[in-house]
Amino acid sequence: MILTKWLTSRRVDLLLGGSVTVAAVSGLVSWGVGSGWARWVTIIHALAGLSLLALAPFKLRGSVRTGLRRRRVTRWLSVLMGVLVLATVVLGILHATGLWHGVGYWSALWTHFLLAALLAPLVVWHIASRPGRPRVADLDRRTLIGGGAAVAAAGLAYGVQQLVVGDNRRFTGSHEIASFNPAEMPTTMWLNDRSPRVPVSDWELTIAGEPMALEALHARAAPLQADLDCTGGWWSRQSWDAVSLAELMPPVDAPTLEVTSLTGYSRLFPARDAGNLHLAVGYNGEPLRRGHGAPVRLVAPGRRGFWWVKWVSRIDPIDRPWWLQLPFPLE
Template identity: 85%
Template sequence: MIFSKWLTPRRVDLLLGVAVTVAAVTGLTSWAVGTGWARWVTVIHALAGLSLLALAPAKLRGSVRTGLKRRRVTRWLSMLLGALVTATVVIGVLHATGLWHGVGYWSALWTHVLLAALLAPLVVWHIVSRPGRPRVTDLDRRTLVGGGVAVAAAGIAYGIQQLAVGDNRRFTGSHEIASFNPSEMPTTMWLNDRSPRVPASDWALTVAGNPVALEALHEKTRPLEADLDCTGGWWSRQSWDVVPLAELMPRLDRPTLEVTSLTGYSRLFPARDAANLYLAVGYNGEPLRRGHGAPVRLVAPGRRGFWWVKWVSQVEAINRPWWLQLPFPLE
């Protein structure tokens, strides 16, 4: 790029550092949140990632060629860092455009996230080990113009990408799969979660300390169209057969709802959201499949898939603040 001729290595490192930081923060936020305002977070994440590619020529000219001439271990670490950055961005683009969805259970988006996690310690090492670290004085007109050009180039690439992909993506970047066709909807688990093998006839469900028969749930259900947006990079719209939690828990005197799976997996929700949280026993007029949470699962519109607790065995109102939990469960 033209600006690579007058951006010093220190200025390039500064811009790369900003782009990597913004990409990491917005990437985690976009991955965790499924509400409408996250659309802009996802756009910023895409621009930050594509800016890394736009700045690559300047980095190659200013630092890489010199570094490759040095005979030391750090040269290989620098090469690994560069390769991981490139792979992370490229796989992110492949996921966003739908050119590669992954291999089997392991999705392209999960690969993107894993590579980004591996990048974190290398980025810290790269910043700390540099003899000439970025300074406040590097934030001059040339740096700002160079950053602006990189973002503009990223914006053009992002626009082309959006036109190529079409409208089958949600604002989270997920691709549509098997809407209103539950038999084709993917079966996924969160980390170490495992599908329990308990027949519906032996299932025990308690809500606010009271046992609830599955037959009673079936009698109260109504259809609700909602999008399940998985952190694996896909979304699917189904007509769920649901009962609102607000009907099952009409009096809530505690601030938080805890929804627990038979596997031990659980998530906390604000009690004020009870009217927008549902227990589902089927979809599109047929019972849930075991891999999709049968006999009863949570439907949480506007939240990512890991909030939709499967194989629900207990719903309780508790005093613990709902936000006092890990943003991404580790079970």
């Protein structure tokens, strides 16, 4: 084949490095963004991942076969990296098609993300340890044609995948689960967060330094339909019994609102977004369940699930810029 002759080991490594980089960056962005433009980032992520599969045969025919013949001890690290790459891409496909959602807390998407994180240092080591590293001169017409062919093959595979999936996926790639059925909505926690066991009668909520009675929230709550889009790979639409923060907050000059959970988990929001942030005390006319944030949680339409702070205990106006925080909390 012409492509086999054109795509030398260095050219293949250059294309693989580009695909891995695009897949990693687009994956993180699509994982964290809940607005409509995330659809295009999700498509780019899919094309980058499927391009790795399209380029894999050229990698196997070239440097992989040569490297295994040399019988270096480090060849097993390279084999491990290849296995992890394959497993990561396959898990992504299984999640995207809905053929496998995972087991319990470990969804296919979470496992996909975990394997990608484990891959990062191996990819850096693999590139740094190669004697024949890709050069700028390798980015020539033949490389671009080969890369275009890989992307075209990825695009064809993505089109077939979308025919299989249908309309079940949201633009973030998440699958719909238990809409308007809160009893079946999954219960998930962010990293090491834990559900507090404090009686509702002892719950203390303060807004801008002033105590707020939960009874007052229940009295003012009104139905609000909003989609909770979890980074575990699912989304669910519920009718939340909620009150807008714009109705609860006094006039403040601070640029940022800090919403804090009783667990210590917190997120920062622009104060100007108070009208699109809500405190929910129930859904579909029934109280929240403890695993879903009872007795009061934040509802933040247009943001991914880790912004929807559970078990809210404080909302404080602060002077710190809202963007001065980790994009993905580590608590």
